[in-house]
Structure formats: structure tokens, C-alpha cells
Amino acid sequence: MNRRKFLKNSIYASAGIASSLCITGCDYEKSTTITILHTNDVHSHITPFDNNHSEYPDQGGFSRRSALIEKVRKNNPNTLLFDAGDVFQGTPYFNLFEGELEFKLMSMLKYDAMTIGNHDFDNGISGLKKQIYHANFDFICSNYDFSNTILEGKTFKYKIYKKSNVKIGVFGLGIKLAGLVSKNLFKETKYLDPIEIAQEMTNQLKQNEKCDLVICLSHLGHRYKDENKICDHTIAKNTQDIDLIIGGHTHTFMQNPEVVMNKIGKEVLINQVGCFGLYLGKVDFEFYNNKLKSKFFSNLSIF
Amino acid sequence: MKKSFFSVFLISASLFIACNQTNRSFDNKLLDHEIPDDTIINIFIEPYTQQILQSDLNTSLAYSPMKYTKKDGELNSTLSNLFADATFEVCNPIYNEISDENIDIVLLNMGGIRSIISEGEISKKTAFELMPFENQILLLKLKGDVIQEMVEYLILERKSHPIYGLQINLDNKYNLKDFNVNGDKLNPNKYYNVVTTDYLLKGGDNMNFFAKNLKTFDLKIKMRDVLINYFQNIDTLKLKTDNRFIKNE
Numbered sequence: 001m002n003r004r005k006f007l008k009n010s011i012y013a014s015a016g017i018a019s020s021l022c023i024t025g026c027d028y029e030k031s032t033t034i035t036i037l038h039t040n041d042v043h044s045h046i047t048p049f050d051n052n053h054s055e056y057p058d059q060g061g062f063s064r065r066s067a068l069i070e071k072v073r074k075n076n077p078n079t080l081l082f083d084a085g086d087v088f089q090g091t092p093y094f095n096l097f098e099g100e101l102e103f104k105l106m107s108m109l110k111y112d113a114m115t116i117g118n119h120d121f122d123n124g125i126s127g128l129k130k131q132i133y134h135a136n137f138d139f140i141c142s143n144y145d146f147s148n149t150i151l152e153g154k155t156f157k158y159k160i161y162k163k164s165n166v167k168i169g170v171f172g173l174g175i176k177l178a179g180l181v182s183k184n185l186f187k188e189t190k191y192l193d194p195i196e197i198a199q200e201m202t203n204q205l206k207q208n209e210k211c212d213l214v215i216c217l218s219h220l221g222h223r224y225k226d227e228n229k230i231c232d233h234t235i236a237k238n239t240q241d242i243d244l245i246i247g248g249h250t251h252t253f254m255q256n257p258e259v260v261m262n263k264i265g266k267e268v269l270i271n272q273v274g275c276f277g278l279y280l281g282k283v284d285f286e287f288y289n290n291k292l293k294s295k296f297f298s299n300l301s302i303f
Numbered sequence: 304m305k306k307s308f309f310s311v312f313l314i315s316a317s318l319f320i321a322c323n324q325t326n327r328s329f330d331n332k333l334l335d336h337e338i339p340d341d342t343i344i345n346i347f348i349e350p351y352t353q354q355i356l357q358s359d360l361n362t363s364l365a366y367s368p369m370k371y372t373k374k375d376g377e378l379n380s381t382l383s384n385l386f387a388d389a390t391f392e393v394c395n396p397i398y399n400e401i402s403d404e405n406i407d408i409v410l411l412n413m414g415g416i417r418s419i420i421s422e423g424e425i426s427k428k429t430a431f432e433l434m435p436f437e438n439q440i441l442l443l444k445l446k447g448d449v450i451q452e453m454v455e456y457l458i459l460e461r462k463s464h465p466i467y468g469l470q471i472n473l474d475n476k477y478n479l480k481d482f483n484v485n486g487d488k489l490n491p492n493k494y495y496n497v498v499t500t501d502y503l504l505k506g507g508d509n510m511n512f513f514a515k516n517l518k519t520f521d522l523k524i525k526m527r528d529v530l531i532n533y534f535q536n537i538d539t540l541k542l543k544t545d546n547r548f549i550k551n552e
Contacts, residue, residue, distance in 0.1 A: 043417075044435075046348055054370035054421035062348065066341035090417060092355050092431045101351050108344065122436070182505040225461075294326035 031293075032164045034213060035079040036283045037069060040248030041275035042083070043090030043119065044102055049276075060277040062105045064302050068280055069109055076284075078163040081110060084248030085117025085174070085219035090276070098123055099131040107136035113159060115172030115217035116141050117248055124185040125151050140172035140217060143197040145190035158201050160209055166287055169205030172217040173198060173235065175249055194220060194230050198239045206241040212290050216242050221249040222272055236260040236268040243292070244283060247272035257283065257297050273299055360428040364534035367425050368541070373416040373463060376544035378473075380463040382416050382433075385542050387465035389533035390440065390526070394498055397522050398442055406442065407484060407495040408468035410453060412508045415500070415526070416465070425534050434527040438500040443516035447491035452512040454482050457548065466547060473550045480551065500526055 048061035073079045087102045088094055094102070099120075106114070116139060120128055129150050132139065139155040146152050158171040173194045177186045198216065205211045216235065223231045232247045240262050253274035260268050273279035284296040371381040390409045398406055418432035445453075454471060457464060458479055472480040484495065494517060504513045524532075534540070 047352065050421075052421055052423045055419060063340040063344040066344045067339065070341070089435050090432065091435065092358075092360055092428060093351065095431060095435060096355060096358075097351060101348070105344065105347070108347065179506055179509040182502060182507065184505070 030289050032078060032166050032287045032290075033076055034163055034166055034168060034285045034287065035072060035076045036082065036215065036244065036246070036281075036285070037072060037079060038082045038084065038246045038271070038273065038281040038283075039065070039277055039279075040084035040219075040246070040272055040281075041086040041117070041251055042102070042277040043086055043275060044088060044094035044099075045091060045276040046093045046101060046105065056276070056278055060302050062109065062277070065277055065280060066109050068300060068302060072282065078166070080112045080161055080163065080168060082170070082215070082217055082246055083111060083114035084217050084246045084272070085115050086119045086248060086275075087114065087117070089119040089122045094122075098127060100134050103131050103135040107134065111137040112161060113138035113140050113156075113170060113172075113217070115139070115219055115248075116144065116155070116174055117219040118175055118177060118180045121177070121181045121185045121189075125149050125187055125189065129154065140170055141174055142171040142201050143192040143194050144174050145192055147190075148188040151189070158205060160205070160211060165290060166213065167209070167211045168213045168215060169201075169209055169211030170215045170217060171198070171201035171205065172219075174219050175221065176230075194218075194235060195238050198235050198242070202239055202241040212287060213243050213285055213292065214241050216245045218245050219248045222247050222252040222254075222270065223250070232270045232272075233260060236262060236270055238263055240264045240266065242268050243285070244268070245270045246281065251275040253279070255299065269295065269297075271297070271299070278302055358427075360431065361426050363424040363426055364429075364531065365425040365537050366539050367420050367422055368539060369422050371420040371540070371542050373413055373419075376463055378461065378463055378471075378548040378550060379466070379544050380413075381542035381544060382420065383411075383413055383463040383465040384544065384547070385420075385465075385533075385540075386411050386416060386526075386530075387467035390465070390498055390529050391467045393529045393532045394440055394442075394522055394524065397524065398496070398498075398520070401520065402496075404496055406468070406498050408445075408450070408453075408497045409466065410469075410497065410499050410503070410510070411465040411526070412503055412510070413462045413464045414508060415502070420540065425540060427531055430527050430530040430534065434530055436502065436526070438502045438526045440522045440524050440526060440529060441499060441501055441504055442520040442522055443497045443499065443504065443513060444494045444518040445497045445512070445516050447489050447493050447495065449512050449515045450484065450489055450495055450497075451491065452515075453497075453510075454479070456510065456512065463548070469547065471548045473548075475550060475552050477550060498522070 045060050048058050049056040051058050088099045132154050138159050140159055141155045142157050161168045176191050205214050218232050221231050223233050232245045252272045254272050257269040257271035262268050271281050273281040280300045282298050286294040373380050373382040375381050387409045395406045468485050471482040474480050503510045
């Protein structure tokens, strides 16, 4: 190595050390961690499975989930809690109480929002409207147009949450209802193209509203044999500015979120925690000066 | 109040990746905690649970010697075969009361099987978990050419949808080798008695061929009650996969 090159390198090196010291020093106080907790496809599993269940003995249930969520919130008050749909249907609690208990419990656990899954239409839009009354959280649906239905005005196209100094924009995508839900249940609900709507929503949340973090609550499903069927992958790859897709519908148990590159080569996380409230999804986003610096995942099982 | 055992599993491979100036990390610590239930939540749920317990949901109907699932076979599974066979056994006598013909075919959907059967007692609650929906059983008159369409649908689906009355053989590339209806070649002009649910007739799972029926009879029984009725009449549940829909190697 000649002297000149050595000098140049050491200047770079010391500049690097100096700037990194400065970054660590200056940004330390301005760091904010946003914790995103999430469930999907809980399907009315209010209490843990029976002790003699062959697959999930004594697992799940709202009570333990509540304790776990409170523990996380104590650690970090900047926590948001979401559900990606199919809260309804699966146990006698739904047959008897028609979803009232599910929404009351989700309110007690202080859910911030959910998107609507196909089974949430199982008692029709009137059955859903009746239970929305018991919900003290937001319903976010971007690609269902309820304008000619009794659900008009009951849902948000998107919603912005502020935690500390961080702006978190959330939108919701639902699955195509025809062929999955009987028409007499969803009535005049219009299903709009999820990719187009996702682009519209991210543009609104990122460019216009200047959100620091953009989250998509999706009940489209993780992935299908039929490559043409729209899924979370399709949304991740064909859009930009989504940071996290919280998935549902396919009951996919993921140990870690999947990392997919979006259309401008930036990474999108897709996370889904199976079904029946057996797991709690957890993704932490760490910001320095409102700039996303790190992501940390740890899906928690509820035993 | 019960103290529940919490195993908080913080996930998988320890990685640290710098990408687009954003660090991404996975943690794999295994933490074991004992965290009590949330007492307030338990107290809130209790009266609802009591109401459920007051019904006869936990009364034992039958016994299962092992675990059965809808995924224990590729094109037919123990639970899909249970759904189809129980539907035939319970509904054929009902149809015989209004007709002197028998049910030829049963077709339900795999997605409608919502749970497993665990080893141990089978109760009404098991039936509610297997079949939470209020789906009604219908009998449809379908012409042979529509049955052909149904078979083509099943081949494309490659799922263990519950079927009774059809026997379908595929080659190792999932192409149709041959099929029969209760041992006979399909007659494209004959009308067959096909049993399904109102959900599937309305286009559920895109089984759109059901809409091409000549006539519909409501058998006035719910799918869930078919299961309950079936469980009440057996002692031990013995299920197996068979050759009703298979791929030949």
C-alpha cells in the first residue's frame, strides 16, 4: 500500500468512526420503537383448546393472550394491536352469541383495528353491523365498497395512528367474496381490485400523509397453488411503500416473517400467525429521527 | 384461578442483515415464563361459558380411538370420507320418504371441514367445531353431463373434497384415467340424485355446476345435525382413506 492510499484510507476510516460515533451519540435519545402485535383467523376460539385435543391441548384463549399483550405493552407503550380478519365462526360461542363476545373481548384487550375476513360475513352484513356496536376499535377495509349497504360509514378506508413521534398508516385488503361467501350475505358489497387499491392507499399514506410506517392488514391469503390468484405476495411485489403485510385467511403458521422485494426493490415483510389465537405475531420497528433503522421479529406462542 | 404455563418462544435463526440501511434481526431465545391468566378476562368469559355448558354440548356421543384430520390423505382423507359417508347414511332414508329412488352422489367441500377429531370422546361440541356453519342439506337432480363437469372440477382442484358414489382414477400426472358412478359408466342423459349443501349450491368454492340442476329438494336437515345423528348411532369411530379418488403411480 502506498503512502497516499494509506492516508486516504485512514481519513475515510476516521471519518467513518467519527460519524458513527456521532450517529450513535446524537440519535440515541431520538430512537423510538414501535411494536406491532397481531392475530388472524381466531375463529371464535375464546377459551383454550380442551386438554385432550390431539393437536393444541390447552393452548390459546383470550385470557392468556391478554396477559401476554399487557406484558409487551408494559415493556413498550408504543404498541399497536391488529387483527387480520375471520374473528367469527368456529366454536359454539359464535353459534350462541353471534360474535358479541369476540368483539367485546377484543375491545377489552384494546385492539386498535381489524380488517374484515370472509367469515365475518357469516351472519350477513346485518349480523356484522349488529356486533360492530360492541367493538371499541376500528374496522379498516380499503377494497370493499360498502356504500350501498347498511355497513356504509362503519368502516375506514385507512387510518393513521400516532405513537410517540411516529406516524403509522394502516389500510386493509379483503378477499374476493363471490365463490366464498353467499351473495345473500354480502349483498351489495363491492369487491375492488386489491393491487390498484393498495397503490392508491400507499400513495395516500406515504406521499400525502407522510407516514413513517405503512401497514397492510390483509385477508387475501399468503400464497396459492394457482399463481394467478391475488395473495399477499402479489401485493408485496407489485406495490411500493408497504413496510409490513399482516396476513390471514390461509391459516399459515410462519416462524419468521417472509421478506419480499417490492417493485422498487425495497423489502416488505409478510407475517401471519396461523389461526385460532395460538400465536401472537410481534414485529418491532425501530426509528431514529423518524427514519426506520431496524426490524425485529418474534412471533409468540400462547401455551 | 388456574395458573397457566407460558412458553414464550422467541423465534428462530439468529441473523443480522443490513439491507437498504435497515437492519433486520431474528431472535431465537427460548424463554419459559409462568404467567397467570388475566383474571378479569376469565371472569368476563365465565357466564357465557356457563350458558354453553348448560346446553348438552358436552354429552358424549361416540368414541374416537385415534386422531383424524382432513389432511391425512391427498385426494380423499378420513374426515372427508366421514362427511360424505355420514351424509349418505343419514340422508338416504330421509330421501326415501319422499322418493323411491336412492341418493347416487354426495359432494361437499373440504374447506367446510373446520376442525379435527381428537382421540377420545366425541360430543356435540365436536360436531359444532367440525361444522360450525348452519349449512342445509339439499338434494339436486343433475344430468350426467353436469356430473362430467363435476368430475373435471374435482380433478382440477386436487383436494380431498368429501365425495360419495363417485370413483375416480387419475394417472401419475393427475390426468383422468377413468371414473364411474357406483360402479357404472356415466350416462350423460340420465338424471342423478346428488346431495350437497345450500352454501355450495349458491356458488361456494366455485362449484358452479350445481346451479345447473333440474330440481332441488330441501332435505330439512343441517350438515351439523347429520354428523350428530351419525355419531349417535355409532359406538367407536373407525375411519380410513380408500380408493374413491386416487392417483395411480
